[in-house]
Amino acid sequence: MSDSTPAPRLYAAREPIFPKRVSGKFRTLKWWIMLVTLGIYYLVPWIRWDRGEALPDQAVLLDLANRRFYFFWIEIWPHEFYFVAGLLIMAGLGLFLFTSALGRVWCGYACPQTVWTDLFIAVERWIEGDRNARLRLHRQKKWDFRKARLRVTKWTLWLLIGLATGGAWVFYFADAPTLARDLVTLNAHPVAYSTMAILTGTTFLFGGFAREQICNYACPWPRIQAAMMDEDTLTVGYRAWRGEPRKHRVPEGETQGDCIDCMACVNVCPAGIDIRDGQQLECITCALCIDACDDIMAKIGKPRGLIDYMALTDEEAERSGKAPKPIWSHVLRTRTVLYTVLWALVGFGLVFALFIRSDVELTVAPVRNPTFVTLSDGSVRNTYDVRLRNKTAEAQTMRLTVKGDSSIRLQLEGTAYQSIAVPADATFLQRVYLVAPSGAAPTERASTDVRIWVEALGGGDRAYRDTTFNGRNLQ
Incomplete structure (x- = not known):
C-alpha cells in the first residue's frame, strides 16, 4: 500500500435516522404505553399516603437517610432487603418470559430508552416537521436563522424534558413538595442538584442524539435475547x-x-x-x-x-x-409455562413473607469481652446487647423474658422492670443481663441454651431469639 492510499476505516460514522410518522394499532399501543409509563414516573412521588404523625406521608419513598423503603402500605426495613431481591428476580423472570414468548417486546414498548427516545422524536417532528423536512434541514450545511431557531427550540424542549426527568427521580428519595421548594429556593442538598444535572444530561444525550446507539452498543440485552428465544x-x-x-x-x-x-x-x-x-x-x-x-x-x-x-x-x-x-400455541409452551410458574412462586413467596412478618423483632448479640462475670455473691452474669424493632406507627411497651432454665433471671440495664418503651417505627438498643445463682464453679466450656422473648404489651405480637448462657454448668 502506497503512502498516498488512505488507511481503511474500521468504524463507519453514524448516519442519523429520521423515522417517518406512522399510524396504526402498534403505534397507538406505543403511545398509550408511553403515556402510562411517563405518567407513573412523573406523578407517583406526589401521591400522599397517611401513615401517622411519626412517618412520612409520601406513598412511594426511598428514605436512605433513615434506611426505609415505603411503598403505599408496605414498609421495608434494611434487614428485609430480600423483598427487593425478590422483586428483582421477578423482574428478570418476567423479562425472560416476555422475550421467550414475544421477542424483544420490552425493548420495543416499555424500555426507558425507547420511551424517552419516542418522546424526543415526537418533539423533533412537532418542531421540524416529518421525515423529509427533517432530512432537508439536516442536509442543509449553511446555518441560517430558521435552522438556528428550530434547533434551539428543539434542544430547549429536550433539556426541559431531561430536567423534568432528573427532577422526578430525586423526588423519590425525599419528600417531594419539600424538596421542590428547596430546589427552587436553592436550599437543597448539593447531591440533589448534581443528580439532577447528571440525569438531565444523560436524558438529553441518550434520547436526543445517541438513540438507537444505546440499544446497539451500550445495552447487553440484544446479545442475551438469543438465549431466550x-x-x-x-x-x-x-x-x-x-x-x-x-x-x-x-x-x-x-x-x-x-x-x-x-x-x-x-x-x-x-x-x-x-x-x-x-x-x-x-x-x-x-x-x-x-x-x-x-x-x-x-x-x-x-x-x-x-x-x-x-x-x-x-x-x-x-x-x-x-x-x-394458533397464537396460543406459541405463547403456551414448556419454556414460557416454566418461567410463569417460577415467576408466580417467587411472587407468592414474597406475598406470604410480607403477611407473616411480625411488627416486633429483636436481635441478640452476646458481649464476649468478658464472656461472663462472677459476682461477689457467687452468681454468674452474662451480658447481651438486644436490639428491639418496633415496626408499628405507635410507640410500644415491650416486655422481655427468658426461657430455657428456670434458675436464670433477666435484668434490664437502667430499670428495675422487665419492660421498656420503644418509639414508633424505630429500633432501640437495650443492654440485658442474664444472671444465674451461685452453684458450680464457673468454667468457660460450660454453656446452656436459652431463648429471649419479647412481647408488645399493646398489640400482643411476640418474637424470640436463641442464644447461649456461658460460665456455669447447670446439669
Whole structure:
C-alpha cells in the first residue's frame, strides 16, 4: 500500500435516522404505553399516603437517610432487603418470559430508552416537521436563522424534558413538595442538584442524539435475547415467500410478489434497518414496520400481514402451504409455562413473607469481652446487647423474658422492670443481663441454651431469639 492510499476505516460514522410518522394499532399501543409509563414516573412521588404523625406521608419513598423503603402500605426495613431481591428476580423472570414468548417486546414498548427516545422524536417532528423536512434541514450545511431557531427550540424542549426527568427521580428519595421548594429556593442538598444535572444530561444525550446507539452498543440485552428465544418465539418478520420478487426488480411477464419496494417499513424504523433482510440485532420489535406495511397493502388492495408477528415454525408451515399454528400455541409452551410458574412462586413467596412478618423483632448479640462475670455473691452474669424493632406507627411497651432454665433471671440495664418503651417505627438498643445463682464453679466450656422473648404489651405480637448462657454448668 502506497503512502498516498488512505488507511481503511474500521468504524463507519453514524448516519442519523429520521423515522417517518406512522399510524396504526402498534403505534397507538406505543403511545398509550408511553403515556402510562411517563405518567407513573412523573406523578407517583406526589401521591400522599397517611401513615401517622411519626412517618412520612409520601406513598412511594426511598428514605436512605433513615434506611426505609415505603411503598403505599408496605414498609421495608434494611434487614428485609430480600423483598427487593425478590422483586428483582421477578423482574428478570418476567423479562425472560416476555422475550421467550414475544421477542424483544420490552425493548420495543416499555424500555426507558425507547420511551424517552419516542418522546424526543415526537418533539423533533412537532418542531421540524416529518421525515423529509427533517432530512432537508439536516442536509442543509449553511446555518441560517430558521435552522438556528428550530434547533434551539428543539434542544430547549429536550433539556426541559431531561430536567423534568432528573427532577422526578430525586423526588423519590425525599419528600417531594419539600424538596421542590428547596430546589427552587436553592436550599437543597448539593447531591440533589448534581443528580439532577447528571440525569438531565444523560436524558438529553441518550434520547436526543445517541438513540438507537444505546440499544446497539451500550445495552447487553440484544446479545442475551438469543438465549431466550427459539423457533416458536413470536417476533416481527417479513413473509418473503409472499413478498418476493419485489415488483421493481422483476422483468415484465414474470412472477411478482406483493412487496412493491416502497421502503415504508425502512422509513418508519427507529433503528434504521430493513426488516426484509431478516432478523437483526438492531431490531427492537416495535412493530411500526407492520403498521406501515399494512397501510400500503390496504392502499394497493393486497392482504395485510406481509410484515407481521410470526415465528420460524410459521414460516415453514406457510411456505409449504399449511396453516400456521394458533397464537396460543406459541405463547403456551414448556419454556414460557416454566418461567410463569417460577415467576408466580417467587411472587407468592414474597406475598406470604410480607403477611407473616411480625411488627416486633429483636436481635441478640452476646458481649464476649468478658464472656461472663462472677459476682461477689457467687452468681454468674452474662451480658447481651438486644436490639428491639418496633415496626408499628405507635410507640410500644415491650416486655422481655427468658426461657430455657428456670434458675436464670433477666435484668434490664437502667430499670428495675422487665419492660421498656420503644418509639414508633424505630429500633432501640437495650443492654440485658442474664444472671444465674451461685452453684458450680464457673468454667468457660460450660454453656446452656436459652431463648429471649419479647412481647408488645399493646398489640400482643411476640418474637424470640436463641442464644447461649456461658460460665456455669447447670446439669
